[in-house]
Amino acid sequence: MTAKRSRMSAKDRKTVILDVATGLIATHPWEDVTVAQIHEAAGISKGGFYHHFTSKEDVLTAVLMRLADASTAAGQAVYERSEGGPVARFTTFLAATARWELAHADQIMGVIRIALREGNEPILLKLEQEAQRRATPLMRTLVRAGVEQGVFDVVDVEMTVDLLQRAWRLRWVVLAEARQRCAAGDLSGGRALLEQRLQLEERMTSRLLGCTNTPVRMPDPEEFADFLCSA
Amino acid sequence: MTAKRSRMSAKDRKTVILDVATGLIATHPWEDVTVAQIHEAAGISKGGFYHHFTSKEDVLTAVLMRLADASTAAGQAVYERSEGGPVARFTTFLAATARWELAHADQIMGVIRIALREGNEPILLKLEQEAQRRATPLMRTLVRAGVEQGVFDVVDVEMTVDLLQRAWRLRWVVLAEARQRCAAGDLSGGRALLEQRLQLEERMTSRLLGCTNTPVRMPDPEEFADFLCSA
DNA sequence: CTTGATTACCGACCGACCGTCGGTATGTAA
DNA sequence: TTACATACCGACGGTCGGTCGGTAATCAAG
Secondary structure (H helix, E strand, O other), X not given: OOOOOOOOOHHHHHHHHHHHHHHHHHHOOHHHOOHHHHHHHHOOOHHHHHHHOOOHHHHXXXXXXXXXXXXXXXXXXXXXXXXXXXXXXXXXXXXXXXXXXXXXXHHHHHHHHHHOOOOOHHHHHHHHHHHHHHHHHHHHHHHHHHHHOOOOOOOOHHHHHHHHHXXXXXXXXXXXXXXXXXXXXXXXXXXXHHHHXXXXXXXXXXXXXXXXXXXXXXOOHHHHHHHHHOO | OOOOOOOOOHHHHHHHHHHHHHHHHHHOOHHHOXXXXXXXXXXXXXXXXXXXXXXHHHHHHHHHHHHHHHHOOOHHHHHHHOOOOHHHHHHHHHHHHHHHHHHOHHXXXXXXXXXXXXXXXXXXXXXXXXXXXXXXXXXXXHHHHHHHOOOOOOOOHHHHHHHHHHHHOOHHHHHHHHHXXXXXXXXXXXXXHHHHHHHHXXXXXXXXXXXXXXXXXXXXXXXXXXXXXXX
8 A cells, every 4th residue: 555645747747757767777677577566666656657657668768868868978068169270170179078988987887787687688789879879960070070171081981980889888887897997906907997998098089080090089088087986 | 171181390490489480570570479479370389388488488588599690701621721811711701601601691681671670670689799799709810810910900800800790780671671682683783792792891891990001802792783683 | 027216307386576556545726 | 624736655457477286108128
């Protein structure tokens, strides 16, 4: 029997439901999560749940959109007000993206925990596709600008952007491992792992872009120092 | 009421079950396929079905393994008996892979149809991961051989192999579209699409491998002529 | 040829789960 | 005060995956 009814606004109640659903997904594969678990954790009845969401799948979609929001970089705003040539703007874009990601590291680590949980591969796929769908237009713009100014020599803009995102996709997994090493006392090992990863991504990015003069630079490893030392 | 019992060997019955399951997956998302549909299409009872498979998920795993088998190239055997330097062996590997794939085009088209059906994203992900898991060791060997002989200049062997597979992954989708154009009467358009795709992959492959002297060559478009003109 | 063992197969049944629907309770505007 | 809108309730129905006690078919041993 649910407690005496407690009425909330629709918006607040949806937020509560999505919060508990996200928590459940972090500890169980989505297929094993039941509507009963979600509505009980949210403190409402099943009918109350179905008043806000049309189906279990509807909840998953909403959770994914929220998670994708968390992983979307703030690069667009930075790009629009950045200066310099395409290489400088690309480097600025990468630095801004990294700063935004570090500012939201808890959310991103939460997303990674969910997405990499065994049984959540469908969620991982959808998240990567959504993140890629959002990032691709700006990245194509940046790459085309570089091609037009003759500082990038790419084989194909679309394929290059796709491969760039693929090359960068494991960064936060490596960051998580680097932080674990630091937490275990191996500070130099953790920092080395991070530096190696950024160097690797930087060289692969320059290779894919075919930088003819100055290479595109990945963010300074010092930007990640606080993250490595946290929790 | 099922017809009078017809007894088959376990092996044959499993094959029938997997055949009908694969057919169902090609026309419905896996989630919508029921055990009832599978055992009815196989002409046995539910208990008969569970005698051969421990669960619905067990069937999916078996179907995926069969599909992965279909998409594994015969490159290993060809590599082991190929001659010449690393560039020649890599080119031979690519040509042999393409020939094997063309010889099994129906199976591959069937796999693509299944994997790209909306709702089958989890299957697509698993298939890609399994195909990649199988192809990676040989590809790494080929790339390392080239690095050691100084004809490849790669940023990182593991990341390069990963990106190569990513660069190649849409080839059969493009092939399917090229064939559709030919079937619709646009022969030159279909051939042009194929040639563009192979050129793009060839240039990206050379970029990723950092070919210092001769480039790695993709298979000759003429090898695909029969496929383009078939049904 | 009979018997016992093995195994392919059957279908009634059960429990878990998703989603519905007729209802109540709460809040707000007229 | 009343009517309306809407957040919420929980009993219920239907579907599905899987189980289990059984039968039928096949084969090997005596």
